[in-house]
Amino acid sequence: MKLVRYHDAAGTIHYGNEHDDGRITRLLGDIFSETTDTGQDAEVSKQLAPVEPRDIICIGLNYRKHAIEGNQPIPENPIVFMKNSGALQHPGDPIVLPRKLRSDKVDYECELAVIIGKPCHNVSKADALDYVLGYTCANDVSARDWQKNGGGGQWCRGKMFATFCPLGPRLITADEITDPNSLGIRTVLNGETMQDWNTNDMIFDVPTLIEFLSSSTHLAPGTVILTGTPHGVGAARTPPVFLQHGDSVTVEIDGIGSLTNPVVEEGND
Numbered sequence: 001m002k003l004v005r006y007h008d009a010a011g012t013i014h015y016g017n018e019h020d021d022g023r024i025t026r027l028l029g030d031i032f033s034e035t036t037d038t039g040q041d042a043e044v045s046k047q048l049a050p051v052e053p054r055d056i057i058c059i060g061l062n063y064r065k066h067a068i069e070g071n072q073p074i075p076e077n078p079i080v081f082m083k084n085s086g087a088l089q090h091p092g093d094p095i096v097l098p099r100k101l102r103s104d105k106v107d108y109e110c111e112l113a114v115i116i117g118k119p120c121h122n123v124s125k126a127d128a129l130d131y132v133l134g135y136t137c138a139n140d141v142s143a144r145d146w147q148k149n150g151g152g153g154q155w156c157r158g159k160m161f162a163t164f165c166p167l168g169p170r171l172i173t174a175d176e177i178t179d180p181n182s183l184g185i186r187t188v189l190n191g192e193t194m195q196d197w198n199t200n201d202m203i204f205d206v207p208t209l210i211e212f213l214s215s216s217t218h219l220a221p222g223t224v225i226l227t228g229t230p231h232g233v234g235a236a237r238t239p240p241v242f243l244q245h246g247d248s249v250t251v252e253i254d255g256i257g258s259l260t261n262p263v264v265e266e267g268n269d
Contacts, residue, residue: 003031003134003171007046016042018170032117032133032221048090050136050171051115054222056083057213058140060155062228063201069236078204078212081155083140083165083226091168091259095141097245098161099266101150103143106243106263109229110187110195110251112180113138113167114206120219128210131219134173135180137251137259138226139166139187144235144242166251166261167224177255180206184254185230190247197230 002018016024017037024042029035031051060079061067067074089095097106117133140159147158177183181202187195204212209227213219234241243249247263 001173001176003027003050003173004044004169005048005050006042006044007048008043009045011045013048014042016044046090047092047169049088049167050169051167051222051224053085053088053167053224054220056085056087056165056224056226058083058159058226059204059209059228062203063197063230064203065197065201065231066229066233067203069231069233074203078209080213081159083156083160086162087160087165089163089166089261091166092261093166094163094262094264095139095166095243095249096161096163097243097263097265098143101146101161103145103158103161104242105144105235105240107142107144107234108187108189108194108243108249109140109142109233110185110253111138111140111226111229112183112185112199112206112253114180114210114225114227115171116210116219116221116223116225117174118221120210120214120223122216123210123214125207125211128207129174129180131210131214132174132206133221134171135177135253135256136167136171137169137253137256138224139249139251139259139261140226140229141165141243165226166259168259169257172256183256184252186252187232188250188252189241194234194241195230195232197232199227201230202228
């Protein structure tokens with residue numbers, strides 16, 4: 001199923017089932033337990049990120065070629081950091097370049113997002129995908145100056161500015177993606193492809209990440225895991241390419257779709 005979340009004309013939030021012909025029908029119930037398709041056409045006033053995250057857990061340096069382009073050693077364990085829920089952004093809404101805590105080095109990162117669908121604790125790698133509700137596109141927007149120099153060695157300050165976690169446009173349920181580590185993934189900036197690789201280059205695949213993150217740790221339904229980005233980020237280019245007011249950035253993942261957001265300066269959004 002292709003799940004979408006949306007506002008109707010009255011501003012009420014609903015879930016819908018997006019059909020192959022683009023038609024959306026309204027769902028009733030809880031996506032983390034059971035839903036019923038009403039068959040009624042959805043009144044979509046505005047499409048939202050497909051989930052409102054419980055937690056946003058992110059993995060750094062998880063593609064081999066990305067580690068190589070940054071001259072970084074292959075990590076022995078997943079590198080974990082967090083975004084807060086205030087970083088969430090919806091499809092089509094702007095990525096806002098910070099100006100109060102100014103950054104002139106805001107970067108794109110296309111990522112596969114994994115949404116946990118049921119309580120997850122000490123899960124084995126063999127069973128890990130049974131705990132996945134589905135997958136969506138994510139952009140792990142990153143202020144490189146704050147990430148590297150302004151966080152006291154922690155990455156979170158540069159990763160959790162408002163709008164720095166676009167998600168969408170839809171959630172593809174796990175039954176439709178049998179292998180999340182065989183998906184083409186891309187970033188397109190102003191029509192130019194900047195990243196173009198495959199999730200099979202992950203150092204730690206999705207089942208390994210779920211096993212690691214759930215070990216001695218509770219992952220609640222609605223937890224979103226960002227699984228890392230491939231090579232081609234703006235900071236690694238010569239010269240570097242950072243997001244600018246007026247840009248348009250798209251994350252594409254095969255089998256999921258395209259997530260597009262414009263870019264604006266804070267104060268112009």
